[in-house]
Amino acid sequence: MTLFDLEAIGRGLPAAALVPKLEAALRSGRRAVIEAPPGSGKTTLVPPTLANVVAAIGPHPGRVIVAQPRRIAARAGARRLATLSGTRLGQEVGFSVRGESQTSRSTRVEFVTAGLLLRRLLSEPDLPGVSAIVLDEVHERDLDADLAFALVREVADLRDDLAVIAMSATLDTARWATLLGEGTPVLSVPMVPHPLTVEWAPAAGPRLDARGVTRAFLTHVAETTARAMAAHPEGSALVFLPGAREVDEVTNKLRAYGIDALPLTGSLGAREQDAALTPPADGHPRAIVATSVAESSLTVPDVRLVVDSCLAREPRLDLDRDLSGLVTVSVSRAAGDQRAGRAARLAPGNVVRCVSQAEWAAFPAAARPEIATADLTTAALTLALWGAPGGEGLALPDAPPPAALGRAHATLAALGAIAPVESTPAANRIEVTARGRALAQVPAHPRLARALLDGAEQVGSTLAAELVAAIALDERADGADLTALLRRLRQGQTPAATRWRQDARRLASLIPPQPSQHDLTGDAALAYLTALAHPERIARARGQHGSYQLAGGTGAALPKGSSLAGQPWLAIADVARGFASDGSGAVIRAAVPISESLALDAARPLRREVIETQWHEGRVSARKSLRLGAIELSSTPVPAPPHAAREAVAAALAHDGLASLHWSPAAEQLRRRLALVHRMLGDPWPAMDDAALLTQAESWLAPELDALASGKPASRLDLHGALQRLLPWPDAASLDELAPTHLEVPSGSRIAVDYPEIDETDAPPVLAVKLQECFGWEDTPRLVRGRVPVLLHLLSPARRPLAVTDDLSSFWSNAYAQVRAEMRGRYPKHPWPEDPRTAPARRGTAKSGK
Template identity: 55%
Template sequence: MSPVPFDLARIGAGLPVAGVLGELRAALAGGVAVVQAPPGTGKTTLVPPLVADLLHERATGPGPGRVVVTQPRRVAARAAARRLAHLAGTRVGALVGHTVRGDRRTGAGTLVEFVTPGVLLRRLLQDPGLPGVGAVVLDEVHERGLESDLLVGMLAEVRQLREDLVLVAMSATLDAPRFAGLLGEGVPAPVVDCPAALHPLTVRWAPAPGRRTDERGVTRPFLDHVARTAADAHARALARDGAADALVFVPGAWEVAQVARRLRETCRGTEVLELHGRVGAAEQDRATSGRRPGDPPRVVVSTSLAESSLTVPGVRLVVDSGLSREPRRDAGRGMTGLVTVAASRASAEQRAGRAARLGPGEVVRCYDERTWAAMPRHLTPELAAADLTGAALLLACWGAPGGRGLPLPDPLPAPALADAVTVLHGLGALDEDGRATATGRLLAVVPVDPRLARGLLDGAHAVGARPAAEVVAMVSDDHRPPGGDLTRLLAELRAGRAPEARRWADEARRLERIATDPAFSAAPAPPAAGDVPADSVTGAVVALALPERVARKMGDTYLLASGTRAGLAPGSGLAGHEWLAVADVTRASGQAAAGTGAVVRAAAALDRPLAERCAEHLLTDEVRTRFEDGRASARRVRALGAIELSSTPVRPTPAAAREAVRAALAEQGLGLLGWSDGADRLRRRLALLHHRLGDPWPDVSDAALLDRLDEWLAPELDALAAGRRVDLAPPLRRLLPWPEAARLDELAPERLTVASGSRARIDYPAADDPAGRPVVSVKLQECFGWAASPAVAGGRVPVLFHLLSPAGRPLAVTDDLASFWSGPYAQVRAEMRGRYPRHPWPEDPWTAPATARTARRS
């Protein structure tokens, strides 16, 4: 047998995970294992070549098969490939390679290939058998990325058909048993635990005096504080040993740039590097490579990218903002975007651990211990908060709509999944049974969101493959257009003036190749195909991709076809346009949101005819009848989704008017009708009998009356629609059961004859109060000598007496008159007879005549 391709002793020198290679070899005898190892232990570097060597040893055919390793981010995949290739003494693209969006460096001899989860997902859709692949290593599964979660379920299913496929999941946290249970066949897969090799770590707290975030995101004063804290801490570290590099964590690319700029102004003689997904490959390589002899000290400012996905060599100091950026879905507004949140404690611990890999380290947390205690223990899985449209399409193409039958770490949330399915039906990507259509399979091939894939497909017909690809490449890569204007950004990208122009151009060429594929060009042309003005190309493609985000100016804000209102960022050049195609709208508050709760971050202008062509399926022309201000009215409305294009008053038809009354009652409740005193009293009497006696006495709650509206109110609906007032007592009597209705006055009388001979009104409890009691309010003197305690509902519900003073104020509440006369009355008499001397207050209330008169008149 030829020698194994990798020298594990050389590659694993000094790596803690090298100590468990024997255990991992034994675990992989069954073909599946889970590795639990903290960041920095070397699992990403050493486990893939170990698996490659095992495949080589077991190979009996023409070749051992490639090891495909997933990394959650492009930067991490490239860095991992570069590091392993260096340790193996080869170049990237030979024995070790990588494939990420827009960048592939592999060859026929590549045995370990680092990829992003999206790349592997699309390979699975193309061929679930994964020909030529001998093993898959899922790295960083603890980050709970949506695509990684999908891969866990799909690969577990693949392995049921391919027993020779080696499958390894690697986690940096203690949730490894969860994945062991999912990947094992009947019994959990073995878990190989590699303890951290941490040196002593000093924790310092450096909270900022003000707020970390406000309605616009991370505050500038807080970023100033992070930069000052990092500069001071790095200066102290250099004074101690002269060689410490620092790693500063902030939530996003914009914050990285702001903190890095401040550090460059203050840290003379120090190299300040930026690390996030949008910096160029050379800058990423520089930040993730070790400092060479003679190089100045370094401060790397990074997003959460450097938490666990990759290692930044030489770090002995970590400065942590305690913030993270995570996807959040706003179902009410139909928006999904990245929001700034408090990082989890698990993430903060991983960040801190980066400082103690090589020797004693220090972490400075830019928050206090109370904030630490309030941080969530673990990060939120992406599937719990993200838009699921792309995931739902992938699962439908896989043959498991909604994830049905797949061993996923968590089920997909039902509301978000339902919204995603609705979107996919609108794109023509799913059939009635939830299976992928031919169009859906076509869209799944494009490595962008399915809506943008639809924009590429339709846009290629409408404006040409190249312009459509350029717009989709721009929108899909989260560029920040100046003033939110995508047309302006596209011009800068084409001219090469934008920092990301080279990467955008590569992506545009790749999407153009997809758009000109015969399968795409044979797809039916959209309604918008035809002449599109040059200055509206961007808006047309965005509108074709996201028709529900076509927007019209309404005063100071824009109304989207979906019904969402949003403001423009201050100073946006888009403010003068009546119509926009919105690519990015996010939750926000403050001046930019203009009171709407949302702000347009990226859009392009278009005109009304083009808006109507691109979103033709949202056009409606209908008569809308509403019941407002006490009467029904109708208008003929032409609309684009929620955007009214024209509205003309018309006469409502009787049937539509009745339906409008029904709809208004269902939405606003029966209080809209205005209950008269008589109708309200009747309803209360019936409610008490229903609550206490049950059937056949009718339920007269709002919900029950609305359900039976046609049984009791149908004849009056025309009158209500015409604006005439209706007494609801007669309609309500239609619900009375016969022959029991004849006993209504006996079981629930309107009045009660008291001892004085007066007929006092009984106040019945509200219809929605099943435990309420009927009440009689009467002057105390009118009940002298009355020992009986009256009851209604056939004697089941005692009447509650509110005994009043001569001035009508409550003196006592009782449902047992006999007990009142024998006890509390004496105290009431003592307090009241001096105040009301003209009224009788006998010592013996049993023998005194009941009266409504004063003592003299009596």
């Protein structure tokens, strides 16, 4: 049975040469990989080919499902195939995307998004009524598409009758063939590209600044487009920009120049998208200003010129600050080449890149797969529902990064969506709870699903659906004011209003109708649901104007001039990395004021009472704090818990060593004396370095540690007495002989010995004494059983250094004469005998007799 006229559908399409090879491959096996550049017609011709083969092989042919990365591509692909096959959309050819479906019982080819295919797989894993799956544009490495590939591959292993085709526009097909299974053939579409002329048009200033794409650069793109269209009047222009805001701005600028310009983004309604994808009736050239949706999976008619901003918007997860969202980056060269190829599909074309050739050469060769950069919470729930937490055992093109996966599992656990499996010894086994299955029924991020389900009980299902649809919308809120954005959506003052209304109706249909249980309306309702979705983003104002502390731990600031500045509390829907006036490195993109009581109610699981114990300025202190995540609500001093106090003392000692304690002069001297004796004699005398003392702290410092833990200041500790616990008995009795605190000199004075620092292992002990008090002293004193000579600092009567020696006999014989000659005139009242060895030692002057 033949369903589709492939000759009529494929007329003029390079992919027509693929039909016989694909038919042969499908009859010999059920899997294949197709490589064909954008515009070859593979998306149009492969699905009906599959439908015909399936109809010819089996008596009960099922549908061919074509999975696309984006809704706009699924809708456009179905519409184009229906037109070329001469059928009515929704009959033999149909589509199903989020919030919209046109299919019937006679539908044989159905275009869907990868996300919708995932949902069908989770609800009916064996895919009843489906005979073939086409995974289109797998090279884009969309996260949903990667997951769908892995799950479809597992279903195909269990269903011999299920055909699977993966299609890519790049040359990485061998990898996909390996992932699909051994022996999977790779089919290529021969296509000779038309000549493409590349022009470079760098802007005078930067493309990006701390706040995003600069207005000056957008003006440059618009002006470049106008000049290029004037220079190349044949055909239409396709202008690539990173996001909807930039698309709108450049579209308006081009219209101001008198150019027929239409936007093309994923956030537009179906009517606006169709207008951009429909050839103009009068054939007049247009400028289609698009995001990356037009890179490879769409056919934009009559394009002979591409103007590329060379910017793209990609998902990023900042694990350190728990921030996720879209960031603007330079496009990869592979994606840029696909953009450029749109100009040379039908005839010679031109591409103007708004960068220099040197900049282009520095761009990454290919974009990183989304699984490596994005928030994985939704993906982690999908994998857990499939029974393969973390992707274990699946043919994923790339494994999820462990850190991002761990963060996703932590988020799901906090939502009550998953729980550990207690019956298995494996520490990483989890199961999806009933709560998790309920959240998974909502086609949105689990956080938004939580806000919808829990918020409906508080504000009613209709209002909850409207508010969650607004929170989820990828639409820039001027000044980060989410309330103002919602007002514009309700008044239809933004192109995204149509999509918002559709999403709100779809979300409302997923939950039972219920009235509000509380008097939450207006801004309070929006704030409450925002807080339910992102309790960790509840924020309180801090010091600087417009600066906020988030419950999740990071700081963020409002954009300059925001009307929200000065609000004490905010519920934040969107926060991203970027320039912030407070230096936090994060900018609030969408938020709504919230009362403290409502914030505390919405984030009840984050409320906790903690006692923080710390070592500060030589003593242990503790404070009991009431916190909302990282936000301190109140704090009072309390006695430190004993265990925590000991930990604080131990941490201080580990960080600062024994220097964190207060060493009295007597304790310091004892430590230095013992250190010298240990260096000279070893055991049983103990080592005195920090490492040694800390290792055996419990044997000599235990009472003092207990005292510190109880709050006693370090300045009041008796470390001299503590060190004495380390003295070896009975050897301790000889310490004063081995390393005395003082030495008696010939004058009868007892002079303190200055022992070297602990880490000065080669330094000698020092005795600073007036020279006259040493008369009659023949030899240098020695310590530690004669092993260590004392270094004498011989001083003048004014106690200024005259000489330093550890050989007193040599000093009397040699240097003394010169010292005597120089000092006699300066200190005439003090004795300077010719023979110091026989002269009486004196403390005072010669006349005093002392």
